Amino acid sequence: MMHRLQIRDLSKRYSNGVQALSQVSLDISNGLFGLLGPNGAGKSSLMRTLATLQTADSGQVQFDGIDIFKDPYQLRCQLGYLPQDFGVYPRLSAQELLHHLAVLKGIDNKAARQEQVAALLQQTNLYNVRRQAVSTFSGGMRQRFGIAQALLGNPQLIIVDEPTAGLDPLERNRFHDLLCQIGEQVVVILSTHIVEDVHDLCPNMAILAGGRVILQGKPAVLTEKLAGKVWQKAIARQEVARYQDKLPVISTRITGGQLQVLVLSDSQPETGFTQCPPDLSAVYFSALTGATGTKKEVTVW
């Protein structure tokens, strides 16, 4: 299938000198696309740029063959965007605001507008509070409002920046459901810090760090590649530094109160290490250490 969204060599430098994106190239087709990356990696910057809310310094982005910087309006009428952080006009109810945004998005038929707004309110479980001012919503409720507005109209490109932040587990599941359902016909780009979500939802993903794409592919394939290479061992806290010096440590984590160190290696690195099945977070951490650490030899692909 053709790639609907093509990003070529996108770079962005803010006026304070921060290079938020450098030479980012991605090809994305219909379905959910996960973006992972540490804080400050440039995920939001990339998404804002794709939403044409800011311009890039160089590079090209085409959506359905149209250059989005040359004709931002063409993109915007098929865009659904949920920013990482947003506010709303005070003293307006969820319903009023959704109606307003629906008008701005160009739903000209009143009945269609009403139906879609009602549907979205129900899907995001806000129907019962639809007359309450959004500015008095709880954090999670507001986030759901954000999701609802991103889906208004006829979005072909949905960009959601940490959509599940603040959602309770039930709401999160509900949202994932909705997203998968929609994702079949449109492009959905989703950034998150919950690696499992990407694993569960996204057929494709990329990891961003320091403004660069350091890894991209299908989560299953990437995880597969690490099969048999991840080793773990329970150690004492003071030993961490020693291991980090000696071995290609990708992460440490605590399970059941025990400090576990994960190491990437083709064979058992030391006695006491046991092999463990790789998961996507191992891919994530190994990618990060590979990109940021000095031990270039631990490349696994």
Add this chain to the structure above:
Amino acid sequence: MVKHLMLFESRYHLRQLTFMIAGALFLGLGMLIAQGNFGSGELHKNAPYVISYITCMISLAGIFVSTLLCAQVVLRDTTYDMNALLFSTTLRRLPYFIVRLTGLFVVVLLVLALGSAGIWLGTMSADTASLGPFRLRYFIQPLLVFSVPNVLLCCSILFSVALLTRQVRAVYMAGVGLFILYFLGSILGNSPLMANSSLKTQENQLWPQLLDPFAITSFFGLTRHWTVDERNQQLLPLAGALLLNRLTWLALAGGLLWLTYRRFAFRLPVATSRRTRPTTPDSPIPLPYHRVSVQTTGRGYSWRAFASQWRLETNSIFRHIPFLVLLALWAFLTAVDLKETILHGPYNIRFYTASGYIVEYLRPMRPALLLVVFYAGELIHRERATRMHELIFATRVPDTVLWCAKTAALASLIASLVTVNILTGIGFQLAQGFHPIEWNLYCSLFLYSGWPLLLYAILIGFLQSLFNNKYAGMLLSLAVVGVFLFGNRLGLHSYLVRYAATPLPDYAYMSGWGHEEKALYYYLLYWTAIAGLLLLAGAACWKTRNKGSFRSTFRQQQRPRFTWKFIMTALCLSTCLAIAIFVRYSAGHQPLVREALYSWQASYEKTYRSRVSLPQPSITHVQLATDLYPGQRRYTVRGQYRLRNESSQPVTTVWLGNDAAVTSIRYTIPNARLAEQDDRFGQSIYQLGQPLQPGDSMTLSFTQEVIQSPFVPFNSEHAIVDNGSYVELEKYLPYLGYQEQYELEDAPLRKKQGLPPQTKLPATDSAYHFVTMDHVISTVPDQQVVSVGALQRDWTQNGRHYFHYQSERPIAFKFAFSSARYALHRENHDGVQLNILYQPGLDYNIPLIAQAMTDALDYGSKQWGAYPFQQLTLAAIPHYPGAATAYPGVLFSTERISFMSNLHDSTRFNSVYAVTAHEVAHQWWANVLSPMDGPGRAVLTESLAKFGEYMAVEKRFGAHYLRRLLQADNNLYFALRGMDHEQEQPLYQTDKPYVYYQKGGMVMYGIKEMLGEDTVNAALRALIAQHGYPASKGRPDDLLQLLVAGTNQQQAAQIQEWFTGTATYDNAVRAVRCDSLTGGRFRLTIEVQHGKKGTGKSAPSADTPPDLVPIALYAAPHITWDGSTQPLYRQHYWLSRSQHTLVIEVDRRPAVVAIDPLGYLPDEDLSNNYYLLSDTE
């Protein structure tokens, strides 16, 4: 801790862009005002009075700074969502309160102090001749007396509102409310800053002074009567009413702060929102989500987006309780102001509450600009401020649509204010129960005041679009708006350079908005075109502000397209260019602004003064044929002068000139050749083929045409309008020789134009040059023409209405005419035909006017000599600089004052009667007797007409009714003297109206009180006999000699002093004992204070002559006096010392003792002229 907080707070304040801009603006403002027109004449530019005045004004402007800084800095935690962090620290209530308040106060004060520094800088650059000594305390004292308490008051109110509501908008509303409070204060306190307040006459009362929160009333009230010297040397002492005012408001501020401290919530503000109706937790069958098709092109989409955004924005304005409160306050202020303005004209005149006058008054809506500035800042930065911008801007909606929606929301705000104004006006009319409500006039307010406000809203929006910081934008907007509003004083004279400025014609029922209405539309269109450009520019700037840098957006817009934006830009540009060119062209070479006129006058003097002594013939007969075309704003005159050489030398050249308002003129002089022609000044000099010998005559013919451009400022003496044209034709006919009246008189202006101080030409010609006249005037068929002379006949021919006027006897060279659809009231009075021509329908005052005319005619004929004509006509005209004017046998009187004054309230003085009598008296004192040119000439016209006016009023209504007029003139004399910044000249050589009108009339009345009415009138008859036409013209000295003749030495000295001195009185009286005697008689011991000011000595002394002062006792207190009041006792005393004790016996119990009870001796404080005896004494 507190110290650290304080430092942090002040650093935070000082780092604000708003503070920096405000500081710079105030420094500039101080300099600008100091360099402005303050301190003209003998008043120093750095006089303590001037500095205090400016400091007062600047402290008012402090309201804006306090509002903005309070909203920005005090509410910063709310704005930036820092509250949660702040309130969870260990910060305590009291330090928080004190630090925030002090920070605000100190910073605002600092800004005002910068203003004072600006004044100082401004005076530095002034001409040293106009400066007095520099004293630091002149700057510090007003700062302490006015600025500190004012700032404290403003800050306390705003701070309290901020803490109690935690809403930025509520703070704005409070700011505007403070401004309204100031307006109320100045209306009630009769501040001279308000229109036509100076002519209102009021004593300094305590209440208005106390009620004014900014003490401006006190400042003006207490300094109103200060002489130039006092203004140059004195500071207003902080005592009495002023001190009380300051303490009251400080106490109020303190109380408010204390309350706020007790009440304010030192925790997270709970978001207030509309109560949410609990929606039934229905669980409907879940609707599935579908994408729906969108339509994001075409007009329908833009329109829907616009409407939706507009609705949200307007709701955000109107669904806000403080705003509604403010609207109510606004309506209240308008009503109070209307009441004060419509019901209290000069001399306490009260007008009928006619729609036209109310609409005229409601038209300027400057305070609304404040609201526009605040709301523009709020609306334009709303997306960013609420952090909703990413949601909105990620949609397809074009920025222009959003921008227009915001502008439209501002337009709705403006429309609501205009509507409130209209409703208030209508409510006021209904409450007063007068006149039909003229809806079309009221609705025109949307155009006349709403539209310019909208233009301003667009400008302000554009300014805001240049800033990321809305407070900086607001401040800049305020400054720019200020520059344009007061542009006329800053050198922006033309309407083409003053944003949204148009002429503001006055309303008259005769002529509607009159001459300048058309110009108004052109200027509005011009500024609308410019606003169109600003709208586009604003949208574009706002867009770049929302999306990163200029450069990148520029890249987006690479393809130049001929979209509607280009078309609109081109259209706007060409419209304003076309109008600008049209305005210039249409005005011909007439100066459009005052500055151009000044340089024209100066050049005229420089070019022609040298030829002043060129001998010229005099005009002896005038034959005119005038055709008036009101609809075309045009008239033509075909005329002929008979010229006679009345000098002793032969005349070889005829030097002709015409006024700049004359569009074209052609002269025909037989047997003469045009030697020189100067189009700029309209001068033509003809060389006569044969010199005109002394005593010989010749004929001059001319044809002239006047086409009046609506862009030339309205001249009420040369008004051609659809109905109610009025032309003082003699000023626009050809004249001979040098015209001294073109010379600039104002000394600083002369200096600016590079002219030496003016030297008046010595008046040598005392001969009357009266002429005979024959005048045929035609106008449109349904109008009538009123002019000088006896109407021979009128007829209609070729669709025009002709009138033939002819002089019955030689008259002065004065030929004014008016043309209108008149109704006629005619009476015959002792062989004189009285005509009153008025606007049909406005006939309320006709009987009274007729009464005044006959009374004054009778008085004059009996006392001064026969009335010289067969008829006396009074015609209504729409406008005139004064109330009315007198021509030989004709009076022209303004519609509003004469015909629309409401005389039903008999407790008010009837000034229509007085004005009419005054103009009738001019038939003698201007037309029978004319003064010779020279200083003090107006004494023989205005002072004597004023005397006639007083006498007519006294005869008709009684002396104690006249008292109101005398006291009003007394107050007016001091008020106008206070506004004139030059030393007063004595009556007999004055050229100041307040001296020859008010004081002159009072002096004449005083002489009448001293010598008796008959003696004075005998002297006046003698004056006419010696100097009336055709003898030689009179001088003030002649009057003085005749009055003094036959008097004793004391009386002569008194008359001399009144004519040749400038002293004023400080009289007071007090009863010390009142004993009841047997037989119901009472013996009163009274103490008289007799002070005299302006003689160089503080008290009367041996070398000043005694003054004749009446002292009287009355049975009823003076507030109850009316025309029929008679004193129990009245006697004139010669007072020579400053203290006198008198014992008087009367046979009824007196209620009040009075010195100068009628108030004809100029006395600043008339209230202590009366002493009420309480019953127990």
